[in-house]
Amino acid sequence: MSDSSKPLDSSRRTAIGLTCAAGAVGTVGVAVPFLSSMAPSERAKAAGAPVEVDLSTMAPGELRSVEWRGKPVWVLRRTPEMLETLKKTEDRVADPVSVRKAFPTPQYAQNPHRSINPEYLVVVAICTHLGCVPIEKFQGGSDPSLPADWAGGFLCPCHGSTFDLSGRVFKNKPAPDNLEVPPYTFLSDTRLLIGEEKKA
Secondary structure: OOHHHOOOOHHHHHHHHHHHHHHHHHHHHHHHHHHHHHOOOHHHHHHHOOEEEEOOOOOOOOEEEEEEOOEEEEEEEOOHHHHHHHHHHHHHEOOOOOOOOOOOOOHHHOOOOOOOOOOEEEEEOOOOOOOOOOEEEOOOOOOOOOOOOOOOEEEOOOOOOEEOOOOOEEOOOOOOOOOOOOOEEEEEOOEEEEOOOOOO
16 A cells, blocks of 8 residues: 555644644634725724714804815804895806706705705805815905905905805806705704705
């Protein structure tokens, strides 16, 4: 009988079995961290997750900033006086009901107040020109960057684009479009969810 046809003794069989088991454990040990690294991290998942805003603590005229997908998003609780200014700016803005397609506006915001509920404006606080962050300018005062009859809104200090209290860009400004309206829905009268639209 040749050596290759001899049956393995028990000690050799045990050694081979242990070697195979160790190899399998090692493979799993390497594969698990590798596969885990391919799954999105909690931080990455959170970055794209919807953001809930408590509106119950917002005073009329208050502007609040939250972060969604790494972008600043403004929530403005407009007063009746603020909403009245939109009639004055209607013929001075470039896209009154947000029909331009560069930054598509959800259908529920294609109106003069650009929102589901006229009282609350929800917009991404990034200028559509070169991505700067505008600043709120609810009062004109003696600011030379603003016209004398300024009714309130937002100013991009980088290149002078101005937006009204609906985030609509004024005519003849560098910004090509209105401020972006993110997807959002109201969970209740006092709870807003940014990042998800209400399903029909």
